[in-house]
Structure formats: structure tokens, C-alpha cells
């Protein structure tokens with residue numbers, strides 16, 4: 188199986204990027220894939236959600252300094268389902284000239300690499316976009332968030348060769364008419380697939396108590412649909 192690098196990118200905070208990255212990581216890990224989550228967020232949200240040490244030092248060091256070719260990056264592994272994590276944190280802010288992610292992580296045999304990007308950090312976003320086979324532009328289903336996601340899609344399209352991309356609306360509230368209408372309206376406006384992860388309190392609870400997103404329920408079904416689209420592209 189060729190590895191698949193997936194970047195979850197968005198300009199605004201709180202739009203469900205980390206939930207999407209962790210949800211997809213859990214989905215693929217439960218299917219038995221070797222999954223690595225690269226937390227590119229100086230806030231280290233994905234790492235904190237997995238109750239990991241969120242300094243970002245190991246990842247920053249890997250990206251900042253050329254390592255020996257035989258040196259395999261040191262990754263934290265979680266069990267059940269098995270999942271690798273390169274934790275994010277404040278050390279990512281201090282990098283000077285980070286080298287490409289694929290080069291830095293070349294020693295790791297992985298099936299799926301998920302890159303969780305921070306809100307509004309162009310340099311870290313670029314690092315993920317340049318490594319990605321698939322870009323998921325994540326935003327909430329509201330006008331201002333969508334404007335930020337549109338910029339991410341433009342930047343992705345400007346890359347050569349450009350990764351496949353989709354818009355993923357996070358925390359979609361089915362009780363609101365505007366939210367329900369958003370996927371169809373946006374599918375007409377953007378030339379990319381539009382998917383959504385519906386609001387699911389079990390997902391929020393899991394992330395707030397150091398557990399992986401649940402394997403069943405509303406969000407799990409939506410995350411499975413996003414993974415199905417990704418699998419069809421790679």
C-alpha cells in the first residue's frame with residue numbers, strides 16, 4: 188500500500204480541524220493501517236487530546252536539523268488502536284528553516300500520515316500542503332469560515348502537482364436550516380467535493396477526556412464517508 192499523506196488545514200480556530208484529523212487517524216488505525224498523526228499546531232491540541240506531552244520539541248528538532256539517514260524519528264505510539272504521534276507544541280514556533288516533512292519523516296514506514304495544522308500559520312500550513320496527497324480544507328458552515336477555507340483551496344490549487352482537495356464542514360448542526368443547506372450550496376460554488384462532520388457530543392466528550400473519537404455514532408459515520416472519499420482518490 189502506497190502511503191497517503193492527508194493535510195487538515197483551515198484558517199480559523201475551533202472549526203473542527205483537530206477533531207477531523209484525530210477522527211480520521213482513529214478510523215484508519217481501527218482498520219489496521221499504520222497511522223502517524225503529525226501535530227503541527229504550536230498549541231498542541233491533538234497531542235493534548237491524546238494526553239501527550241505537548242512541547243513540540245521532538246518534531247521541531249526533526250524538521251529543523253538534518254538527521255543521520257539511518258536515524259528513525261522517535262515517535263510516541265499509542266495502543267488500541269495503534270497510532271503514532273509526533274506531538275506539537277510551542278517549539279514549532281521557533282523553527283528557522285524547516286525541511287520538507289516527507290524528507291524529515293522518510294525513515295518511518297507508514298500507511299497514512301495525518302497532518303493537523305494550526306489556525307492562521309502560513310509557514311506551517313505550507314509545510315503540510317507541500318507534503319500532502321490530499322488536502323481537507325476544514326471550516327464551520329458559516330460565511331467567514333468558508334472564506335478562509337476558500338483561500339486554502341486556492342493555495343492548494345497553485346501547487347504543482349496539486350494535491351486532491353475537498354472542503355469539510357466541521358460541527359455541522361443539523362437543527363439549523365442554514366447548516367443543513369450549506370453542503371449543497373457550497374458544492375455548487377466550489378469545484379471540489381463538500382463533506383461534513385455533524386455535531387456529535389460523544390466526539391466532543393472523547394476529545395475532552397483523552398480518548399480517541401468513538402467508532403460509532405453520527406461523527407464516526409461522517410468521518411467514514413470522508414475516509415471513503417480519500418480512499419477513492421489514492
Ligand SMILES: Nc1ncnc2c1ncn2[C@@H]1O[C@H](COP(=O)(O)OP(=O)(O)O)[C@@H](O)[C@H]1O
Nearest residue numbers: 200201202203204205206358385386387391394
Ligand atoms: N463534530 C463535532 N461535534 C461536536 N464537537 C466538536 C466537533 N468537532 C469539533 N468539536 C469540538 O469543538 C471544539 C473545537 O474543535 P477542534 O477540532 O479543536 O477545532 P480546531 O482544530 O479547528 O481548532 C473542540 O472542543 C472539539 O471537541
Ligand SMILES: [Mg+2]
Nearest residue numbers: 204205228232
Ligand atoms: Mg486544532
